[in-house]
Amino acid sequence: MSLSFSGRVALVTGGGAGIGRATALAFAHEGLKVVVSDVDAAGGEGTVELIRTAGGEAIFVGCDVTRDAEVKALLDATLAAYGRLGYCFNNAGIEIEKGKLAEGSEAEFDAIMGVNVKGVWLCMKHQIPQLLAQGGGAIVNTASVAGLGAAPKMSIYAASKHAVIGLTKSAAIEYAKKKIRVNAVCPAVIDTAMFRRAYEADPKKGEFAAAMHPVGRIGTVEEIATAVLYLCSDGAAFTTGHALAVDGGATAI
Template sequence: MSMTFSGQVALVTGAAAGIGRATALAFAAEGLKVAVADFDAAGGEATVEQIRAGGGEATFIRCDVTKEAEVKALMERVIAAYGRLDYAFNNAGIEIEKGKLTEGSEAEFDAIMGVNVKGVWLCMKHQIPLLLAQGGGAIVNTASVAGLGAAPKMSIYAASKHAVIGLTKSAAIEYAKKKIRVNAVCPAVIDTDMFRRAYQADPKKAEFAAAMHPVGRVGKVEEIAAAVLYLCCDGASFTTGQALAVDGGSTAI
C-alpha cells in the first residue's frame, strides 16, 4: 500500500492537542507540510514546535471554525504559505454535554452544533474549491461512534456526529467524479486530555471506559492518526463516503 505524501500539504483543525496534534505530527513525519489550525494559539504553536523539532515544516493559523470569515481566511493563508492543499482533517470539535436530553440548554446545543457541525460544513465549503482547482484531494472529518448509534446523556453531541457523517457521505457523492474523496473517522473513547479530565480522577470510571471496548482498553491518539493517514493515502483511493469506526470493537457488539 502506498503511503507516499512527499511534497504535499495537509491542514488539520483542532490541532492544539489530542487527536489533532497526533495527526499533525503523523502527517509531518510522512514528509508533508502541515497547516496547524486551532482556536487555542498556545497549544497550536506548541504543536508546530514539536513538528519543527522533528525536522518537519508547519505553520500555525488561529481559526474559529464557527465563523465563515475566519475559515475563508484560513484557507487563503494555507495557499499563501504553501501554494496548495492536498489533504484536510476537519477535527475541531467539542463535547460539553453531561445530562439527559431534557436537561440540556440552548447554549449547549448552539455551542456543540456550531463547532461540530457548522465548523465541518464551513471547512469543507472552503476546502473543496481548492481541491477542485488542483484536480483532487482527500478530506477526513472527525465523527464518533456516537454518530453510529445512541449516546445516552450525550444526545446533542450524538446528533452533531450523526450530522458530520451525513455531511461526509453527501459531499463524497457530490464530488466522487472530481477525484475528491471524503471520509470520516469514528473514534470510541480515546486517551486524550478530555478523557483524563472526565475519567481518570475516578478510577472506577476509567475502568468502565476501558471495559466498554472488547480489546480491554481505551484507544490511543496515534491510532486515530494512523486511520486518518490511511484514508488520505493512495492506498485508500477506492474508499470514499465511509464512516470508519476506530473503536476497539465496541460497535461490533
C-alpha cells in the same frame, strides 16, 4: 503497505492537542508540510514547534471554525504559505453535555452544533473549491462512534456526529467524479486530555470506559492518526463516503 501521498500539504483543524496534534505530527513524519489550526494558539504553536523540532515544516493559523470569515482566512493563509492544499483533516470539535436530553440547554445545543457541524460544513465549503481547482484531494472529518448509534446523556453530541457523517457521505457522492474523496473517522474512547479530565476524579469510570471496548482498553491518539493518514493516502483511492470506526470492537457488539 507503505503510505504514499500525491499531495504535499495537509491542513489540520483542532491541531493543538489530542487527536489533532497526533495527526499533524504523523503527516509531518510522512514528509508533508502541515498547517496547524486551533482556537488555542498556545496549543497550536506547541504542535508546530514539535513538528519543527523533529525536522518537519509547519505553520500555525488561528481559527474559530464557526466563523466563515476566519475559515476563509485559514484557507487563504494555507495557500499563501504553500501554494496548494492536498489533505484536510477537519477535527475541531467539542463535547460539553453531561445530562439527559431534557436536561440540556439551548446554549449547549448551539455551542456543540456550531463547532461540530457548522464548523465541518464551513471547512469543507472553503476547502472543496480549492481541491476542485487543483484536480482533487482528500478530506477526513472527525465523527465518533456516537455518530453510529446512541450516546445516552450525550444526545446533542451524538446528533452532531450523526450530522458529520451525513455531511461526509453527501459531499463524497457530490464530488466523487471530481477526484475528491471525503471520509470520516469514528473514534471510540481515546486517551486524550479531555478523557483524563473526565475520569481522573473517578478511576472506576476509567475502568468502565476500558471495559466498553472488547479489546479491553481505550484507544490512543496515534491509532486514530494512523487511520486518518490511511484514508488520506493513495492506498485508499477507492474509499470514499466511508465512516471508519476505530473503536476496539465497540460497535461490533
